[in-house]
Amino acid sequence: xxxxxxxxxxxxTEKGKYVELRCDPISGHTALYWYRQSLGQGPEFLIYxxxxxxxxxxxxPNDRFFAVRPEGSVSTLKIQRTERGDSAVYLCASSSGLAxxxxxxxxxxxxxxxxL
Amino acid sequence: xxxxxxxxxxxxxxxxxxxxxxCTYSVSGNPYLFWYVQYPNRGLxxxxxxxxxxxxxxxxxxxxxxxxxxxxxxxxxxxxxxxxDSALYFCAVRDPDPGGYQKVTxxxxxxxQVIP
Numbered sequence: 001x002x003x004x005x006x007x008x009x010x011x012x013t014e015k016g017k018y019v020e021l022r023c024d025p026i027s028g029h030t031a032l033y034w035y036r037q038s039l040g041q042g043p044e045f046l047i048y049x050x051x052x053x054x055x056x057x058x059x060x061p062n063d064r065f066f067a068v069r070p071e072g073s074v075s076t077l078k079i080q081r082t083e084r085g086d087s088a089v090y091l092c093a094s095s096s097g098l099a100x101x102x103x104x105x106x107x108x109x110x111x112x113x114x115x116l
Numbered sequence: 117x118x119x120x121x122x123x124x125x126x127x128x129x130x131x132x133x134x135x136x137x138x139c140t141y142s143v144s145g146n147p148y149l150f151w152y153v154q155y156p157n158r159g160l161x162x163x164x165x166x167x168x169x170x171x172x173x174x175x176x177x178x179x180x181x182x183x184x185x186x187x188x189x190x191x192x193x194x195x196x197x198x199x200x201d202s203a204l205y206f207c208a209v210r211d212p213d214p215g216g217y218q219k220v221t222x223x224x225x226x227x228x229q230v231i232p
Contacts, residue, residue, distance in 0.1 A: 004159070035222075042120075042206050042222035043160070056219065091159055103210075104150070105220060107159035 002026070004108035006092050012114045013082055021077040021111045025094030032075050033105060034067055035091040043091055049075060050097055082115045089113070118143040120209045122223035129197045130231050137192040137226045139207030149190040150208040150220070151181055160206060166190060167212075177201070197230045204228075 005024045013019050025032050030051050035043035045059040052072045060066075064082075069075040079086055089112050093105040119142045129135045141147055148167055152160040164175025171183045181192045192205060207223040 006159075033220075040224070042208075042224050045219055045221075048219070093160075104162055104165060106162060107152070109157075109159040112157075 004092055004094050004106055006090075006108040006111050008111060009109065010112045010114075012116065014116050015082060015084060017082050017115075019079050019082055019113065021079075021090050021113070023075045023077070023092030023094075023108060025073065025075070025092070026106055029094035029096055029106075030072065031095040031097030031103065031105075032069060033093040033095075034075070034077050035093065037089045037091055037110070039088075046077070079113075082113075084115050087113055087115045118147075118209050118211050118219075118221050120207050120221055120223040122205075122207055122226045124226050125224075126227040126229060128229045128231060131199055132196050135194050135197040135201070135228065135230070137205050137207075137228060139190045139192065139223060140188050141190060141207070141209040142188065143209055143211050145211055148210040148212050149181070149183060150210070151175065151179070151190075151192050152206045152208065152222075154204040154206065154225070156203075163192070163205075197228075199230045199232050202228055202230045 007022045032049040034046040037043045047067050048056040049069045064080045066078045089110040091110045093107045095103040095105045121140045150165045151163040154160050163179050164173050166173045166183045174180045179194050183190050204225045204227050206225050208220050210220045
């Protein structure tokens with residue numbers, strides 16, 4: 001079936017603006033993850049959803065970042081009052097979420113966010 | 117805390133030669149280990165994983181990885197490199213918890229350049 005999709009692929013915004021990044025996981029996957037990848041770095045964990053609830057949001061850098069997954073499928077990462085330091089590629093991944101599984105994560109293509 | 121080290125920022129290898137991309141890890145228990153590949157402007161693609169059992173794991177595109185518990189390593193290998201293998205490779209580790217979620221930690225990545 002289809003993989004993880006993310007929209008938009010690129011987003012350019014001005015400092016101080018609000019942005020929303022969308023992730024559509026693999027159908028049936030209950031676990032969803034958001035990562036941020038800066039140039040020359042590996043993915044940095046932001047938040048993990050199991051179903052509709054955020055099971056671990058310890059990676060969110062500050063309260064300007066927020067994510068939702070209201071129906072347990074599509075997720076939106078929201079960034080308020082964007083700063084130039086928020087510029088990065090935002091990756092979404094999903095996994096089966098089954099207890100006891102190895103829970104391999106499958107990634108989307110990412111959204112490249114540029115804050116001017 | 118768990119961590120992953122990829123000691124080489126870049127690996128250059130001639131086409132047709134064997135390649136090795138190094139990874140060492142630190143985790144409190146027996147690890148789950150993963151390799152992902154990232155092509156330019158693309159998301160991460162899952163290559164292979166080690167959970168338990170045979171220390172030599174075979175994955176996609178002819179890649180394999182060897183788990184060495186005494187050296188806490190999980191090096192990625194391929195007997196004969198292709199130019200199309202040129203990409204960014206990430207090692208990742210997860211502390212297994214059959215009853216719940218555990219965060220995946222990624223390395224900083226190794227750029228593989230296969231020279232024709």
